[in-house]
Amino acid sequence: MQTFISLFGLFLCFLLIFNLKSTNKVNIFLILFLLLINLFNVINFCSMYSDNKYLGAIFMVHFQSIIVLTGPMLFFYVRGILKDENKLYKEDWIHFIPSILYLINTSRYLFYSIDYKLSFAEKVIKSRMLMLEFDPVLFSGNIAYILRSLLAIGYTTACVFLIYKHFKDDIRRNLQNKVIFRWLLILLIFNYIMNFNIFYYVIKLLYSWNFNFGYTVIPIGALYFGIFSLLVINCVLFFFPDILYGLPRMDYLMAVPHQNQEETIERVVAKSLTKDFEISDDKLALIKQKLEIYKGNFPYLQPKFSLSVLSNDTGIPSHHLSYFFKIYLKTDFTNWKNNARIDYVINLIKTGETDKLTLDAISKKAGFVSRSTFISSFKLRTGLTPSEFIETLS
Numbered sequence: 001m002q003t004f005i006s007l008f009g010l011f012l013c014f015l016l017i018f019n020l021k022s023t024n025k026v027n028i029f030l031i032l033f034l035l036l037i038n039l040f041n042v043i044n045f046c047s048m049y050s051d052n053k054y055l056g057a058i059f060m061v062h063f064q065s066i067i068v069l070t071g072p073m074l075f076f077y078v079r080g081i082l083k084d085e086n087k088l089y090k091e092d093w094i095h096f097i098p099s100i101l102y103l104i105n106t107s108r109y110l111f112y113s114i115d116y117k118l119s120f121a122e123k124v125i126k127s128r129m130l131m132l133e134f135d136p137v138l139f140s141g142n143i144a145y146i147l148r149s150l151l152a153i154g155y156t157t158a159c160v161f162l163i164y165k166h167f168k169d170d171i172r173r174n175l176q177n178k179v180i181f182r183w184l185l186i187l188l189i190f191n192y193i194m195n196f197n198i199f200y201y202v203i204k205l206l207y208s209w210n211f212n213f214g215y216t217v218i219p220i221g222a223l224y225f226g227i228f229s230l231l232v233i234n235c236v237l238f239f240f241p242d243i244l245y246g247l248p249r250m251d252y253l254m255a256v257p258h259q260n261q262e263e264t265i266e267r268v269v270a271k272s273l274t275k276d277f278e279i280s281d282d283k284l285a286l287i288k289q290k291l292e293i294y295k296g297n298f299p300y301l302q303p304k305f306s307l308s309v310l311s312n313d314t315g316i317p318s319h320h321l322s323y324f325f326k327i328y329l330k331t332d333f334t335n336w337k338n339n340a341r342i343d344y345v346i347n348l349i350k351t352g353e354t355d356k357l358t359l360d361a362i363s364k365k366a367g368f369v370s371r372s373t374f375i376s377s378f379k380l381r382t383g384l385t386p387s388e389f390i391e392t393l394s
Contacts, residue, residue: 071155
C-alpha cells in the first residue's frame with residue numbers, strides 16, 4: 001500500500017510534467033514537491049520495512065540532502081501561485097542552505113564503496129536503529145531525521161502566513177480563486193498532518209525504541225496518518241486538474257488597435273492596475289474582444305499555429321489563455337482554432353471561392369495538416385461533412 005501510493009504520486013508527477021506548458025509554469029515547484037514527498041515515502045519503506053539490501057543501500061542515506069528541499073519547494077509553489085509567477089529571487093539562495101549542510105553531513109557515506117553500503121544495509125535490516133550510524137560529518141543521525149521534520153513544519157507554517165496575508169481581506173467570489181483557496185487549504189492541512197505524524201513517528205523511534213521487541217513500540221498509527229495524507233494530496237490533483245491553472249492575474253496591457261475602443265480599453269486597463277486576482281466581466285470581455293480582432297488577420301490558417309504563437313502575438317501568457325478557454329469558453333485551444341478554420345472555410349464556400357478546389361486543397365488552405373482532421377472538425381462544427389454542406393447550398 002505504501003509503495004503503491006508513492007508510485008501513483010510519481011505517475012502523477014509525470015502527467016504534470018507533460019501538461020506543464022499548457023497550465024502554469026509555477027507548477028514546476030509543485031512537481032518537485034510531489035516528487036520529494038513521494039520519494040520520502042519510498043525511503044521510509046526501504047529504511048524501515050524492506051529486507052532488500054540493495055534498496056536499503058540506495059535509499060537510506062543518499063537522498064537526505066534532496067529530501068530537505070521539500071519545504072522550500074512548497075514555499076516557492078505557494079508564493080508563485082499567489083504572485084502568478086515562477087521566478088526565484090537572489091535572496092532565495094538561503095532556502096538551499098539546509099540541503100547543502102545535509103550534503104556535507106552525508107558526504108563520507110556518499111563516497112564509500114558499494115560493498116560497504118550493502119554491508120551497512122544488511123546490518124540495518126538486522127537492527128534498524130543502526131540506520132542512524134551512517135558516519136555523519138556535522139550532526140548525528142538523530143538530529144538529521146528530527147531536523148527534516150521540523151524544517152517541513154516550519155515551511156508549511158510560512159506558507160500559511162503567505163495565504164493569510166493574501167486572503168485576509170476576503171475570499172474573492174471568482175470561481176478559480178475559490179478552487180485555488182480550497183486547494184491550498186487542503187494542501188497545507190494535510191501537509192501539516194503528514195509532517196506532524198512523521199515527526200511524532202521519528203521521535204518515538206529514536207527515543208522510545210524497544211531493543212527487545214523491535215517494532216512493537218513503533219507508533220504505526222502515526223505512519224498510517226502520514227501515508228493517508230500523502231494519498232489525499234495526490235488524489236486531489238488527479239481528480240481536480242483545474243487547480244493547475246493557478247490564479248491568473250490579468251493585469252497585463254490588453255490594448256487593441258481600433259480607435260473607437262480606446263476609452264473602453266483605458267478603463268479596463270486602469271482597473272487591472274489594482275493588481276488583484278478578480279477576473280471581472282470587463283477583463284473577460286476585453287480578452288474575448290482582443291482574440292476576435294486577432295482572428296481577423298487569419299493567423300490560424302498557418303499549419304504551425306499553436307498556443308505559444310497565440311501567446312507571443314497577443315502578449316497574453318499561455319496558461320491565462322488556457323484558463324480562459326477552459327473555464328469561460330468551455331472549450332480548449334485546439335477546438336477554438338479548428339472552429340475558426342471551419343468558419344473561414346464556410347465563408348469561402350458561401351462566396352464560391354472553393355468551387356474549383358478539391359477537399360484536400362480546401363483543408364490545406366484552412367491550415368489543416370490532414371484531410372481526415374478537416375472533415376471531422378467540419379462535421380463537429382456543422383453536423384455535416386464538407387461535401388454534404390456544399391450540396392445543401394447547391
